[in-house]
Amino acid sequence: DGGITQSPKYLFRKEGQNVTLSCEQNLNHDAMYWYRQDPGQGLRLIYYSQIVNDFQKGDIAEGYSVSREKKESFPLTVTSAQKNPTAFYLCASSIRSSGISPQHFGDGTRLSIL
Amino acid sequence: RKEVEQDPGPFNVPEGATVAFNCTYSNSASQSFFWYRQDCRKEPKLLMSVYSSGNEDGRFTAQLNRASQYISLLIRDSKLSDSATYLCVVNMGDSSGTYKYIFGTGTRLKVLA
Numbered sequence: 001d002g003g004i005t006q007s008p009k010y011l012f013r014k015e016g017q018n019v020t021l022s023c024e025q026n027l028n029h030d031a032m033y034w035y036r037q038d039p040g041q042g043l044r045l046i047y048y049s050q051i052v053n054d055f056q057k058g059d060i061a062e063g064y065s066v067s068r069e070k071k072e073s074f075p076l077t078v079t080s081a082q083k084n085p086t087a088f089y090l091c092a093s094s095i096r097s098s099g100i101s102p103q104h105f106g107d108g109t110r111l112s113i114l
Numbered sequence: 115r116k117e118v119e120q121d122p123g124p125f126n127v128p129e130g131a132t133v134a135f136n137c138t139y140s141n142s143a144s145q146s147f148f149w150y151r152q153d154c155r156k157e158p159k160l161l162m163s164v165y166s167s168g169n170e171d172g173r174f175t176a177q178l179n180r181a182s183q184y185i186s187l188l189i190r191d192s193k194l195s196d197s198a199t200y201l202c203v204v205n206m207g208d209s210s211g212t213y214k215y216i217f218g219t220g221t222r223l224k225v226l227a
Contacts, residue, residue: 033215041219042201042217042218042219042220043158043201043217045214045215048214050212056212088155090157090158094215100145100146100205102146102148102160102163102203103148103160103203103215104160105157105158105159106157107156107157108156108157
């Protein structure tokens, strides 16, 4: 069954620690995205990638980093520079970023501060 | 003005009612439009794409009005299971040819027994 897999489902971060959220897709989609959602708020774009080995900052990239070494994988690292990391993180993909195709989402990772 | 605006609700409606949501967007060059459903503490799931001619999927009808720059979602014969937040998403390109998906903050629907 094709889809997007995010792991872990829940993650706890200690002060000063970097943590990495995994996102894997087997939909053969070119474009992948990371969003953050805070309670009662809309989705905000962190980073996106249109093709392997290329990615761009979204609206709230500070304190985050990504890589896109394989088409299937787009991991997100939440660094210690991100002072308010507690949120629901959603990974998405689309066939390409041409604007016609919809995005499909993984089931998210909830990150909390210890 | 926000790029994509939705009434946050909540819309409380009885089972069997018809309910409609609107979503306005600011960029007249917007390319494509979608409605997603998001249940509490879950990921958004694609409900339907919105086509220029309007489209229907069972009890759900989506329409696009480019002149007034809004899209709408109509739900007929509401079920308890329709209770969720409905997200409007607009895809627009910029001068560099990059396309971005812009999300509304969602409209919350509660269907009451």
